[in-house]
Amino acid sequence: METFTTSSLTILPTEIFEWALQKGYATALWRLPDSKTIHCLIDFSEKIEPQPLQVDEFNERKGFIFSPFENESLQKIFFLNADFYSNSAQTLTAESIFLLKDFNSKYKEFSDTPRSPVQLILPNTDLEKTQHLHLVEKAVGAIKGKTFQKVVLSRKMKVGISDALQISYVFQNLCALYSSAFVSVVYVPNCNIWIGASPEILVSVDKNNIFRTMALAGTQKYPEEANLSEITWTQKEIEEQALVSRYIINAFKKIRLREFEEDGPRTIRAGNLAHLRTDFWVNLNEVHFPHLWQVMLGLLHPTSAVCGMPKDESLAFIRNFEGYDREFYSGFLGQVNIEQETHIFVNLRCMQILPSLQEAYVYAGGGITANSNPEKEWNETALKMETILKAIG
Numbered sequence: 001m002e003t004f005t006t007s008s009l010t011i012l013p014t015e016i017f018e019w020a021l022q023k024g025y026a027t028a029l030w031r032l033p034d035s036k037t038i039h040c041l042i043d044f045s046e047k048i049e050p051q052p053l054q055v056d057e058f059n060e061r062k063g064f065i066f067s068p069f070e071n072e073s074l075q076k077i078f079f080l081n082a083d084f085y086s087n088s089a090q091t092l093t094a095e096s097i098f099l100l101k102d103f104n105s106k107y108k109e110f111s112d113t114p115r116s117p118v119q120l121i122l123p124n125t126d127l128e129k130t131q132h133l134h135l136v137e138k139a140v141g142a143i144k145g146k147t148f149q150k151v152v153l154s155r156k157m158k159v160g161i162s163d164a165l166q167i168s169y170v171f172q173n174l175c176a177l178y179s180s181a182f183v184s185v186v187y188v189p190n191c192n193i194w195i196g197a198s199p200e201i202l203v204s205v206d207k208n209n210i211f212r213t214m215a216l217a218g219t220q221k222y223p224e225e226a227n228l229s230e231i232t233w234t235q236k237e238i239e240e241q242a243l244v245s246r247y248i249i250n251a252f253k254k255i256r257l258r259e260f261e262e263d264g265p266r267t268i269r270a271g272n273l274a275h276l277r278t279d280f281w282v283n284l285n286e287v288h289f290p291h292l293w294q295v296m297l298g299l300l301h302p303t304s305a306v307c308g309m310p311k312d313e314s315l316a317f318i319r320n321f322e323g324y325d326r327e328f329y330s331g332f333l334g335q336v337n338i339e340q341e342t343h344i345f346v347n348l349r350c351m352q353i354l355p356s357l358q359e360a361y362v363y364a365g366g367g368i369t370a371n372s373n374p375e376k377e378w379n380e381t382a383l384k385m386e387t388i389l390k391a392i393g
């Protein structure tokens with residue numbers, strides 16, 4: 001077996017990720033929005049048990065957080081410790097290389113040699129469509145009957161793939177296609193592989209001590225020939241996004257934090273889609289709030305961009321009628337205290353890859369309000385699914 005030294009072999013984060021995957025270690029590979037640096041982390045533990053969000057501990061621990069949508073009081077957080085961490089902007093230290101015990105050039109082949117392109121095998125969705133249209137009608141009825149104001153309804157679609165997927169290749173495609181998205185792939189034993197390109201920050205704190213979150217909602221197909229300023233929005237979409245902003249402002253109010261800044265809503269592009277987005281931020285150099293991201297995570301998840309308004313009533317509707325387990329879709333994920341930055345995103349525009357690497361579930365949803373049109377809502381989920389499907393075939 002070939003051994004390696006730092007001088008004869010450069011190891012890329014994608015190759016390390018493939019190695020960890022082969023070994024069955026919990027691992028994450030990611031790229032932050034508008035950055036070229038690719039990060040890779042491995043947790044060598046035998047088992048990753050879900051644990052409660054520990055406010056103090058999570059101020060120190062370096063790792064990658066991964067949460068399902070259903071996570072009452074944030075009791076079920078999967079936290080991958082950064083036993084190994086590297087990024088494409090640094091050279092590996094001897095200490096880190098030591099951790100990659102039997103890494104050899106075999107793993108390089110995984111990312112170096114693109115396999116022949118795979119074909120997507122899409123299912124017939126006639127039945128799912130009928131069910132989704134009924135579900136949306138039911139929700140509109142509940143909204144008109146004042147049970148709640150907004151609910152986000154989603155679906156999953158099983159796709160076949162003609163040949164085993166090369167995960168790092170799909171990851172690289174996503175990075176190339178969506179420069180402003182958070183591109184990530186995570187593997188936790190027993191939870192399959194999740195890959196996606198999320199447009200939505202849930203909570204983040206950067207090196208300059210700026211806390212950020214955002215209200216993202218309202219969706220339309222991005223018209224290739226138009227520019228962002230020409231895109232117009234209907235009253236329905238403006239109100240839907242305003243509900244998400246109000247939800248965030250309410251969270252700040254609950255903790256009596258008045259010193260937040262707000263910018264928007266403005267139109268942004270997320271791949272083939274346009275959304276409305278309001279940015280919120282707090283300068284933590286001026287406001288003393290040492291656990292702000294943890295506290296806000298607890299208050300925000302699930303936001304009204306993925307659940308609804310009010311939260312309890314819309315969540316009950318999802319649980320009763322959506323008819324499937326979202327698992328990690330519309331949960332959250334991202335780096336914690338890596339290079340002194342925490343960036344946690346909503347798990348959207350994502351897919352769960354099954355162990356055969358030839359089957360996957362793609363997920364998407366959309367916000368339903370009193371004026372929603374079921375057919376349009378179905379089309380919106382199909383458009384959102386295209387984001388991830390484009391990176392495969």
Ligand SMILES: C=C(O[C@@H]1C=C(C(=O)O)C=C[C@H]1O)C(=O)O
Binds near residue numbers: 218219305349365366
């Ligand atoms: C729920 C999804 O997206 C969310 C819902 C949106 C909407 O309802 O318009 C827009 C962006 C996201 O906040 C999804 O991508 O599955």
